[in-house]
Each structure stands twice: as structure tokens, then as C-alpha cells.
Amino acid sequence: MTYLKSVLGCRETYFWHSHGFHDFRYQAYQDRTSAIEEPLDPFSLVSEELSVIVNRLKLMVVTEVPKLALATECFFRMGAQGKSFRAAVLLLMSKALPMPLPQITADGVFICLKELDARHKCIAETAEMIYVAGRLHDNVLDDAETNCGMGSLNTVMGNKLSVLAGDFLLSRAFVALANLKNTEVISLLAIVVEHLVSGETMQMTTSSEQRGSMEYYLQKTFYKTASLFANSCKAIAFLAGQTAEVELLAYNYGRNLGMAYQLIDDVLDFTGSSSSFGKGSLSDINKNIVTAPILFAMEEYPQLREVVDRGFGNRSDVELALDYLHKSRALDRTRELAAEYADEAVKAIEALPQSDDEDVIKSRRALVNLTRRVITGTK
């Protein structure tokens, strides 16, 4: 339950209304590796480093901009729930890669393993900063009434501080990245920020045709959610001097995990968590955002299209859409699609060069477990 909170952000906990997975590879992987050790809490491997990162971030914001202290409260509410998930994935990826050889950079700087570890932590930290900055700015964008369980920051303190706190985190992220003296990595993370904006713009400004398109939805989801996982996992591999092939596997793990994560989040917006008695917050549909479950329902019931086109401006249209949704297989199909992405994420981990190092094996297993937990919500 504690874990679920940390994975699934604001929606707290998660249970299945139904199951519809077949042939999900992580199970096979789990079976093969369980001989080594019992499944472990994927976060336990990095819990100490995670708490160091969260404390560093907290101290940074509180110390340097005291008046943004209230903003940090929201920041760390996110941290207790969805936020540290990204850092956890990146720290695990750092440990799951084959041990790199000591290397000399273009500047002739010798990078030792301890130094690499610090650089990886910096990526985990900046990925969190970019994520939270995006959330803070989304709050302004969406005029959301609730977020991170305490009312959105902007309803509490106005848009001013949301924008400012987001800008502060973004500028700090780029200063920290510049200090890594690696332009490839800076590029990867700058592209993430660009993607966050593209995703938000796509979400705000869809035509009727785009709103009905699964392809458009998936592209937007990549930009808004998966790109950060994908590109920061790639940055971890790049900094460790891995081959282009391993870089691509790291990217693919992040990309597919991110897509699965968002699809499940979209299901939860309709189904809610166990604590909400199976009722979702419906925040997407109430903000006229069309997600995968509605798109699958439209495939089964084309007459839903017209309701979608009207824009969910009145309650009866929302009810009508929910009726179609619940009599369709839309939620199961969304979960199945999430499971397919999760499957691809697991494949990427399986395809990493073999290693006998027990820490590496454990970390890979943790990444697989973590993928499974995103999908199934089991403890």
C-alpha cells in the first residue's frame, strides 16, 4: 500500500476490477531469476540514495528561496507519492547496467566509478526537478482544482508562485546539468522539457479528428510522460559509457515503462483506488481530456464520438460517456495495452548484456518487479 502510493501518485492505491493479461513476459523472467533470491521491494535497493536525493532537493529549495517554502510542501507531497518513482527508476538503471570501464572524456577528464555514481545521482535529481516543474506549470495550465492531495499549489497560493517555483526548478536543473560538462546529456534533458511543452500543447489544442485518434493520444503520452523516463534512462547509459545498443535498451525500457505508467494512470482516473470505493476522480474527462479508455470505448460504440465532439461540457454527456465506457471492454483493453508496453520494457532489461554481478542481477530484477507493480498493483 505504501509502495502503491509512491508509484501511482495522487490516486494513491490501486486494485483490479478485472484481469485481462496474457503472455506477460515478466512472469517468466521472475520465475527464472527467483532461484537467486525472493522478489524484493524494488525500492529497497535504492532507498538510502532516494532519501538523500529528496533531502537535497528539499534543502535546496527551502534554503535558497525561503518564500517558495510553501511550494516545496506540494513538491514533497508529490515526493511522498509519485515523485521519487522517477529517481528510483534511474538509480536502479544506474546499477543494472554492465559495469563500465574507467573512462577518459573528451576533455581528458578521468571518470572514476564514484564520480560516475555522483553523476548518475545528478541525473536522477534533475529528472525529478524537471518532472515537478512540469507539474507546477501544468497546474497553472489546467487551472486544476486539486492536485497532490492538498489543493493545487496555484489554488492555494495563486499562479505566481507555481510559475516561479517551476522556473526555479528548471533553471536549477540546467545549471546542475551544465556542471556535468556533457552536452549530449544536456541535450537529452532539454529535449525532455521541449516534449513536456509539446505534449501539453497537443493536449490543449486537439481538433475533433485528433481527439478521436489513438495514434495522436499515444504520441502525446510519449511527450508528456514517457519521454522523461526514456531520455533520462538513456542519459544514465550514456554517462556510463555504454554501447549505443545498451543506450537504446535503456531508452526503450524507460519509454515503455512510461507509456504503461500513463495508461494505468488513465484507467485509475475512471476506476479510482480501493480507498475511493472504485470511483475515479474523473479529472481527465471533466477537463475534456480524451484518454485511452474513451478511445477504446469509441471503437466499440462509434456513437460515443458525437458525445466526445461536444466536449463534456455538461454532466449528462459525462454520464453518457461513462455508460458507454463501462459497458465496453475499454478499461480492460487499456490495461492490456499497458501490459504490452510493460512487456516491451521487460524485454529491454532481458536483452542487456549478461552479467554475473549479483548487484547488477538484483537491480535488473528490481526494474522488472517495478514494471510489474505498475501494471498489477500487487504488493
Next chain:
Amino acid sequence: MTYLKSVLGCRETYFWHSHGFHDFRYQAYQDRTSAIEEPLDPFSLVSEELSVIVNRLKLMVVTEVPKLALATECFFRMGAQGKSFRAAVLLLMSKALPMPLPQITADGVFICLKELDARHKCIAETAEMIYVAGRLHDNVLDDAETNCGMGSLNTVMGNKLSVLAGDFLLSRAFVALANLKNTEVISLLAIVVEHLVSGETMQMTTSSEQRGSMEYYLQKTFYKTASLFANSCKAIAFLAGQTAEVELLAYNYGRNLGMAYQLIDDVLDFTGSSSSFGKGSLSDINKNIVTAPILFAMEEYPQLREVVDRGFGNRSDVELALDYLHKSRALDRTRELAAEYADEAVKAIEALPQSDDEDVIKSRRALVNLTRRVITGTK
């Protein structure tokens, strides 16, 4: 008049109510160099490159995020006034430095002069992008009612697009900077963004003591305005492989020009332009922002302190403050302080290594003229 518009942003034109300058070095410089050529419009040397930059920026925003097109309108209104000033300064600085030797970077990349020129244009472009992004986000922060002569973007389109358009420009700026493959330059511009946030935070959250402090005001002004000029001028010198001494001179020119620029802008907020019949928009005082003229007036009339502490929440307090201001030497003293900064800017240009290259001499003269125009508002 056209020039003044472009220098002085939203306040269009500028004339002196009184003059109070002494010992202003640019005049001496002007006298020495006037033998070479008549004073020229400082912008004429770079007008072609400037229009290329403005068009590139316009095309980028319009093409890639069509729905931000309205945002671009504000963007280019700014461009027609205050915006291209930063790019002009940077393009002139690029031409004013001693000719660099062809150089080999840490990555073993050979940089030719044509390539350097393209890199300098990139700095000019990203400096503009960061400036406009800051303005767009300030609009949200300040809830400003008018800006760039068309109502602020957020009153026209809501906060959503202001935040989004600003984020888009910021992310694009960092992607472009990352492509320069120079982490020092990325660092300099990332620090500029950090300073913009620090300046805005300082402005929002002053204690009574801070509000009455000239030192605090000058620090805030450096962060909000001068840092961008200073650090991007330094980036120009750094990319050109100049010595640390020349880098510092470029930085000092930018820093002092930026301070002078902002002080004059603060005067204009009270005095207005010729077209406004000597009445300023009073936007600072109406937003309860204390600037240099009020601080100087407080020195002469300590009883103004109490009015300042009350926060200008009612009209009669604003009138009272204006009475004190106009019977004091505050506006002249602010102009004198601006002239001192302008003097330091000119000294930095004069201290550059001597050059016989006529283009270099012309460009330096243009930078000096431009400084003078900021201060005197002569055509």
C-alpha cells in the same frame, strides 16, 4: 524616434525633463573616434543579421506550435520595441572583439570564423528567447494589465498560453545551446535563467527593510535585467576564444549597460515619454514595486518611508509618494546613477585590446553610441 522605440521597449520614446550629467566618458570617446567616421546608427551595422534572427524566431514558433501563434504576436511586438535590443548588443559585441585565431576545441573540433559567426548568432537568438520567456512568465506573475502595448498576453489569452509559450522558448533555447557543445556557455545562460527567477522572487517578497535598501534594489536589478546582458556578452567572448581579461570586459560592458538600461526604464515609469505628455504609466508603484527614484526620494524625505511601508494600496498614498518624488532630486539622481553605469560600460569597451580593423572600430563605436542613446534618448 524609431530607435528609441526599439531601445526603450513599451515606453516608446524618451526625452529629458532635465539634464544632470557630468564627466560622462562616452563623450570623450566619441570625440576621439569621430575623426574616423560620423556617428552612425548603432543598429545599422547589424540590421541585416537582426532581421534574420527575428524572422527565424518567428518562423520557429509559428511553424512548430501553431496554437502559440497569438503568443508570437506579443513576442514580435516586443521584438519591434525592446526585444531586438539584446540581440543587437550581442551581434555588435561579436564584431567588436579582437579577431580570434582559428581554434581547436576540447573535442578536437576545428572552429572557423564562419562557424563562430553562426555560434554568436545562436547566442543572440537564445538570449532573446530567454528574455521573452521571462517576460511571458512575468506577465503571469504580475497579473499585469498591459504589456507590450496590446494588453498582456495573459489577459488576452489566459495564463495557460503565457506559461506554455514561455516554457516552449526556454526549452528551445536550451536545445539550441546544447547543440553548441560548449558546457561553459550553457552554464552562463542557465545562470541567467536562475537570476531571472531570483530577481522576480526578490521583487515579490521584500521585507520593509529590503524595500528601503538601494543595495537590495541594485542586486535585484542585476538579476532581473543586467545578468542577461552580462552573461551573454561573456558567452560571446568565451566562444570566440578570447582571454579571461577580454571575457571580463565583455561581461562588464553588458552588466553596466543593463543596469543603466533598467534605471532609465524606472525613470520612464514615472516621467513617461514625449507622446504621453510627461506622464508615466506608474506601473511599478501601482504594483507596489519600489524602484530607484522612490529610494532616492526617501533619502531626501525620510517621512516617505512610512508611505512606502503601507504598500501603495490606496490612491492617496501613491499621490503623496509622487509629491515627494517630484519635489526631490530623485529622478535626476537616478539618471546620474544610470550615467555612472553607462560610463563604466564605455570604459570596458575602451579597455579592449587595440585594433586597427575598421569593422572592429566601428562596432566598438556603435556599442558606445548605443550606451549613450540608452542614457540620453537623443536620436
